[in-house]
Amino acid sequence: MKKVIFTDLDGTLLDRFSYSYDQALEAINLLHEKKIPIVFCSNKTRVEQEAYREELNIRDPFIVENGGAIFIPQDYFPFPFNHHKTTKDYLVIELGISSQKVREVLKRIEKEVGCHIKGFGDTNVEEIAQETGLNLRFAALAKQRQYDETFKIEATPEKIELALDKIEKAGLTYTYGGRYYNAMGGGDKGKATKILIELYRRKLGKIETIGIGDNQNDIPMLEVVDIPVLVQKPDHSWEEIGLPNVYKVKGIGPEGWSRAIQKLIES
Ligand SMILES: [Mg+2]
Structure with missing residues (x-):
């Protein structure tokens, strides 16, 4: 077979x-x-x-x-x-859905919750390279997201939980890979x-x-x-x-x- x-x-x-x-x-x-x-x-x-x-x-x-x-x-x-x-x-x-739309939802939730959601979209290539261990070439490629957003939430555990809850209520799904969260809609x-x-x-x-x-x-x-x-x-x-x-x-x-x-x- x-x-x-x-x-x-x-x-x-x-x-x-x-x-x-x-x-x-x-x-x-x-x-x-x-x-x-x-x-x-x-x-x-x-x-x-x-x-x-x-x-x-x-x-x-x-x-x-x-x-x-x-x-x-x-x-x-x-x-x-x-x-x-x-x-x-x-x-x-x-x-x-597009990364752009995912980012819009995350920005709204950031304001509502009063936490800091820092996505790859807001992070420069050098910083991504430093945090992930990717070289600069691959860090630049990792930033070119079309369908989701990779992000960190800087807040108290309670606010992180609230933010994640709101992400789900907004119809997005998220995963946690140990270092970053990843949110997307649909796939x-x-x-x-x-x-x-x-x-x-x-x-x-x-x-x-x-x-x-x-x-x-x-x-x-x-x-x-x-x-x-x-x-x-x-x-x-x-x-x-x-x-x-x-x-x-x-x-x-x-x-x-x-x-x-x-x-x-x-x-
Ligand atoms: Mg894996």
Whole structure:
């Protein structure tokens, strides 16, 4: 049966601190050899993901900004399907509202609550680089958000809770990745993954889908694949996600990624 891989990036295919994928290179080459698609499903922006796709020679569709949109290379699926936008390189399925709209809601809530919500939109590239450990090039790419906003809330715990409550009441969803919050309207990793699974089924027939993640924000993606996989976090623990069939692989980030691929693909 043809397999398709859906994978998170930060803390999964990429090391949580160095953003290196070196430990996963052999497994990526194995997937290339077997012509198995690798679909990024990450909080990262289009331009960030394009940089990694280029470096790793990956040409498959990809899901940006936590499910805000799906970018599908032109002619990848040999049949017409619903999409919202066509660019020079891609057909784009948009699930989330614009970052601009998300930021407007956050600004209003900031005023109402009397806290400081500091988004990537208000932060300069140097500061993002310093806080995230990204180099300046990637920090600039991370700032180019189209469908969500990454932010911190500077306030007392009570006000943070109030702000998060108001974000949900405004119809947005948020995730917390350990360092930043992320708010969006409309999309999530699961919805986007499901759409691509359907398109792959139309193209390839019966397929087996594998999803690999490390964190809470991967749950929607892991819920809709056949084989959900969790890699270890830097402290060697696995995220508690309450999925009964999850395969907890040994190895932090890309090391676990590699082990999971070797095991699931070779067999
Ligand atoms: Mg992650």
